[in-house]
Amino acid sequence: MEVSRNWRLQSQRYRMEGLRCEQCGTVIFPARAHCPQCAGESFASLALRGLGEVYSFTQVHDAPAGFEHDAPFFLALVRLDEGPLVTAQLTDVERETVHIGMPVEMVTRKLREDGERGMLVYGYKFRPLLRQRRPDEAVALPARVRVPATEAVAA
Amino acid sequence: MNQPMPTQAEIKPMLPVLPVGVAGYGAYVPRFRLPAAEVARVWTGNTGNSLAVTEKAVAGLDEDVVTMSIEAARNAIARAEIDPVDIRAVWVGSESHPYAVKPTATIVAEAIGAVPHTQAADWQFACKAGTEAIQAGIGLVGSGMARYVVAIGMDTAQGRPGDALEYTAGAGGAAILLGPAAESLAVIEGSHSVVTDTPDFWRRQHERYPEHGQRFTGEPAYFRHVTTAASELMQGLGTTAGDYAHVVFHQPNAKFPQRAGQLLGFKPEQLEAGLLAPFIGNTYAGSALLGLTAVFDKAAAGERVLLVSFGSGAGSDAIAFRVTARMQAQRDLAPSTATYIARRTQIDYALYARYRGKLALQ
Ligand SMILES: [Zn+2]
Numbered sequence: 001m002e003v004s005r006n007w008r009l010q011s012q013r014y015r016m017e018g019l020r021c022e023q024c025g026t027v028i029f030p031a032r033a034h035c036p037q038c039a040g041e042s043f044a045s046l047a048l049r050g051l052g053e054v055y056s057f058t059q060v061h062d063a064p065a066g067f068e069h070d071a072p073f074f075l076a077l078v079r080l081d082e083g084p085l086v087t088a089q090l091t092d093v094e095r096e097t098v099h100i101g102m103p104v105e106m107v108t109r110k111l112r113e114d115g116e117r118g119m120l121v122y123g124y125k126f127r128p129l130l131r132q133r134r135p136d137e138a139v140a141l142p143a144r145v146r147v148p149a150t151e152a153v154a155a
Numbered sequence: 156m157n158q159p160m161p162t163q164a165e166i167k168p169m170l171p172v173l174p175v176g177v178a179g180y181g182a183y184v185p186r187f188r189l190p191a192a193e194v195a196r197v198w199t200g201n202t203g204n205s206l207a208v209t210e211k212a213v214a215g216l217d218e219d220v221v222t223m224s225i226e227a228a229r230n231a232i233a234r235a236e237i238d239p240v241d242i243r244a245v246w247v248g249s250e251s252h253p254y255a256v257k258p259t260a261t262i263v264a265e266a267i268g269a270v271p272h273t274q275a276a277d278w279q280f281a282c283k284a285g286t287e288a289i290q291a292g293i294g295l296v297g298s299g300m301a302r303y304v305v306a307i308g309m310d311t312a313q314g315r316p317g318d319a320l321e322y323t324a325g326a327g328g329a330a331i332l333l334g335p336a337a338e339s340l341a342v343i344e345g346s347h348s349v350v351t352d353t354p355d356f357w358r359r360q361h362e363r364y365p366e367h368g369q370r371f372t373g374e375p376a377y378f379r380h381v382t383t384a385a386s387e388l389m390q391g392l393g394t395t396a397g398d399y400a401h402v403v404f405h406q407p408n409a410k411f412p413q414r415a416g417q418l419l420g421f422k423p424e425q426l427e428a429g430l431l432a433p434f435i436g437n438t439y440a441g442s443a444l445l446g447l448t449a450v451f452d453k454a455a456a457g458e459r460v461l462l463v464s465f466g467s468g469a470g471s472d473a474i475a476f477r478v479t480a481r482m483q484a485q486r487d488l489a490p491s492t493a494t495y496i497a498r499r500t501q502i503d504y505a506l507y508a509r510y511r512g513k514l515a516l517q
Binding site for chain 1: 186215216217218219221222225226253254262265266268490494495498500
């Protein structure tokens with residue numbers, strides 16, 4: 001595991017910092033060089049609220065290297081309120097209760113550890129919404145910043 | 156008390172130059188519960204224990220003091236409605252920091268967005284590391300050096316398999332965000348600490364499980380420090396037990412805090428809101444602070460709250476709060492402590508052994 005690569009991804013992994021395209025307003029997460037909507041290259045950074053719902057999910061039994069200790073776990077596509085679709089593990093869920101459309105919130109959890117001696121890697125996962133949404137949070141952002149599902153999945 | 160503390164003629168409570176209060180608070184308790192009856196079944200074949208702890212909270216595979224502290228701190232910030240860049244110190248008290256060398260606090264500070272212009276450090280004083288950090292935070296805010304300080308007490312406590320501690324050693328804790336009294340949910344009325352070199356409980360470097368002095372943990376350690384700190388603070392503030400709507404003690408089990416309350420003249424109902432050990436066990440550095448958050452979830456404006464921690468080794472911090480009118484408007488901005496406790500998934504000893512790394516895989 002590369003220590004420097006994990007370090008560079010911290011603001012994205014710890015705080016879900018994404019980008020907002022200054023040309024068309026599209027919210028982009030994870031960050032990339034060009035806006036998927038308008039190919040714009042100028043962005044403002046934006047901390048996502050970490051609220052959304054399960055768009056799709058699967059249960060992983062045969063986990064990739066580094067994640068064996070967590071198996072079996074749920075891997076999901078989560079549609080964030082701000083628009084982006086992110087791939088992340090679900091946590092604190094049971095097979096009987098996880099479902100498409102389930103409201104979820106971001107939590108920071110241990111993603112993996114590099115053996116007994118290596119570093120611990122922390123990052124976002126999603127769990128069933130625990131807290132009450134405040135009235136101002138129930139409203140999604142204006143439609144223009146929502147990325148169409150097809151585009152986001154393709155990306 | 157078989158060996159009373161030497162007393163001074165006049166105890167002056169510790170008070171900062173500028174008034175300080177609790178700007179926000181946040182709890183965290185993981186969702187897994189291991190019933191004490193299950194531990195007893197495995198090791199004794201019986202189902203009872205004498206500690207009045209029904210079950211304890213257990214952290215999941217992807218949880219540790221870092222992740223739990225991050226969530227508690229985010230809850231505290233949500234209730235305070237402040238910009239985390241104004242936090243000038245992030246202090247985490249625990250005896251289960253995931254790294255032996257590398258601060259938990261830098262990871263927490265990064266995750267809550269307090270970096271880079273902040274202090275960050277890990278505190279260690281067994282179960283009172285969190286209140287120790289609060290005391291220092293009161294000093295930092297009260298001197299004008301910082302606007303906000305977040306002090307955290309959090310643990311994923313380990314008990315040796317089969318040891319008496321395994322029935323109670325739980326996981327959880329809380330974050331207390333300190334700030335100017337004028338914008339606080341509860342004002343600090345004063346604090347007081349007592350410390351002596353008392354070898355009741357310890358864990359040596361590189362050892363996985365702690366050792367304890369068996370019967371030595373009660374009278375000379377817990378009760379002597381807790382009752383001295385509490386009674387001297389109350390005396391110094393000119394208050395008595397009856398002036399406090401709620402009192403919260405460190406909770407190694409349910410019996411010790413109840414007995415301490417009795418010795419100090421508190422009625423059982425004054426302990427009730429903050430007595431969580433029966434449901435989540437002993438969360439070590441998180442224990443007293445979690446009880447405090449449960450009290451804050453319920454307390455009315457004007458009510459006084461007394462917090463008394465205990466750390467083996469040994470010492471006790473007593474801190475007096477008075478709840479302000481702002482509490483009611485802010486407390487629903489994050490999940491209540493009762494919400495975390497109600498979020499409950501029961502596990503058996505086998506899953507517990509897996510989640511807590513008690514199985515050797517190589
Ligand atoms: Zn664009």
